[in-house]
Amino acid sequence: MNTFSKKLIAWHGVSGRSGLPWQGNRDPYAVWVSEIMLQQTQVTAVLERYPRFMKRFPTLKKLASADIDDVLAEWAGLGYYSRARNLHACAKQVVQEFAGNFPSDPILLEQLKGIGRSTAGAIAAFAFHERAPILDANVKRILARLFAIDGAIQEKKVNDHLWQLATDLLPNQAENMPVYTQALMDFGATWCTARKPVCIGVEKKCPFVKECQANLSDQVLTLPKKAIKAKSPEFDCDMLLVRSGNFVLLQKRPSKAIWGGLWSLPESVWKSKTERGPKSAPALKELLTSTLPKENIVALAKSIKELKQGNQIKHIFTHRRLWIQIWEGRSAKTVEFLSSDLKWVPLSQLGRYGLPQPIKILLQGLSLARGDDLRN
Numbered sequence: 031m032n033t034f035s036k037k038l039i040a041w042h043g044v045s046g047r048s049g050l051p052w053q054g055n056r057d058p059y060a061v062w063v064s065e066i067m068l069q070q071t072q073v074t075a076v077l078e079r080y081p082r083f084m085k086r087f088p089t090l091k092k093l094a095s096a097d098i099d100d101v102l103a104e105w106a107g108l109g110y111y112s113r114a115r116n117l118h119a120c121a122k123q124v125v126q127e128f129a130g131n132f133p134s135d136p137i138l139l140e141q142l143k144g145i146g147r148s149t150a151g152a153i154a155a156f157a158f159h160e161r162a163p164i165l166d167a168n169v170k171r172i173l174a175r176l177f178a179i180d181g182a183i184q185e186k187k188v189n190d191h192l193w194q195l196a197t198d199l200l201p202n203q204a205e206n207m208p209v210y211t212q213a214l215m216d217f218g219a220t221w222c223t224a225r226k227p228v229c230i231g232v233e234k235k236c237p238f239v240k241e242c243q244a245n246l247s248d249q250v251l252t253l254p255k256k257a258i259k260a261k262s263p264e265f266d267c268d269m270l271l272v273r274s275g276n277f278v279l280l281q282k283r284p285s286k287a288i289w290g291g292l293w294s295l296p297e298s299v300w301k302s303k304t305e306r307g308p309k310s311a312p313a314l315k316e317l318l319t320s321t322l323p324k325e326n327i328v329a330l331a332k333s334i335k336e337l338k339q340g341n342q343i344k345h346i347f348t349h350r351r352l353w354i355q356i357w358e359g360r361s362a363k364t365v366e367f368l369s370s371d372l373k374w375v376p377l378s379q380l381g382r383y384g385l386p387q388p389i390k391i392l393l394q395g396l397s398l399a400r401g402d403d404l405r406n
């Protein structure tokens with residue numbers, strides 16, 4: 031066993047995280063779900079949602095045969111919904127192409143929908159004890175510091191170098207892969223953190239202080255280097271909040287769009303944001319034309335009596351910001367639509383639908399006012 035992995039495993043025995051519900055499990059399905067959920071989501075949120083997801087979809091076959099709407103509804107609030115769509119598609123792919131059994135080879139795992147090289151490595155290591163490296167953001171940071179890697183980690187050349195280091199440092203014994211991989215994850219998440227690595231404090235002593243090149247050259251807080259980010263572009267759009275009695279009008283989003291496959295309020299095309307602050311109310315017809323498929327406009331236009339300006343909501347995505355202007359209308363009746371992606375949904379049943387987080391919060395306000403529970 032090489033020195034790095036030996037020291038790291040010893041560190042894990044004393045200071046690693048323990049008792050997380052997905053730890054120590056060799057079932058590739060359970061490992062895969064936890065790895066996907068942990069991407070871009072805080073451990074505290076996953077602690078609550080992972081057991082719930084596994085209860086609802088306890089096996090790969092159950093997930094593969096589930097309705098995508100049920101999977102998205104279960105995922106609601108975790109963000110990055112492409113992960114939920116990919117989980118569903120990948121489950122089907124494993125059933126169809128691998129007779130319901132995940133392959134153990136990381137190269138085959140990486141061919142599956144939504145599984146990148148690092149996740150493939152984690153599944154192979156945890157479930158099959160394969161000597162496969164991982165390289166998520168935490169591991170990149172650890173390696174960039176240990177070896178004082180110059181250059182932005184987004185650069186291909188730097189990334190290739192990091193993969194090579196991650197491979198070189200693997201323990202020799204395959205049986206040590208689960209504990210080593212977990213130790214690497216824990217060390218990055220709790221000790222060699224981005225802002226407060228333990229070596230800049232006095233309470234804990236990092237096992238690598240003597241060989242860590244960033245520590246020895248006083249570059250701990252400047253490594254890893256990142257490419258300079260361009261300012262996130264800003265967009266705005268209108269959304270239509272039409273109610274008829276206790277029903278609200280929802281529209282299913284196209285699967286390839288942001289919040290793909292979720293149910294939301296009808297919305298206009300996003301435009302580059304040119305003005306901030308309150309907007310003047312557009313004419314009803316103009317608003318309906320910009321938010322609804324054209325074959326549905328006439329009936330609804332006749333039925334809506336008034337239109338008033340609602341809240342403006344700001345939603346921040348990873349790479350963009352969206353300003354949503356809500357326009358509220360009351361429809362005299364739940365008019366029938368020609369498009370199947372439009373639906374009147376009772377406020378009391380909103381909990382059954384996967385909704386984007388800001389829309390869920392907005393509608394929760396309406397439901398709570400009526401005493402409904404959106405979680406039902």
Ligand code: SF4
Pocket residue numbers: 172175176221222223227228229230236237238239242244245250
């Ligand atoms: S010495 Fe500091 S920067 Fe280096 S590995 Fe340890 S915690 Fe990370």
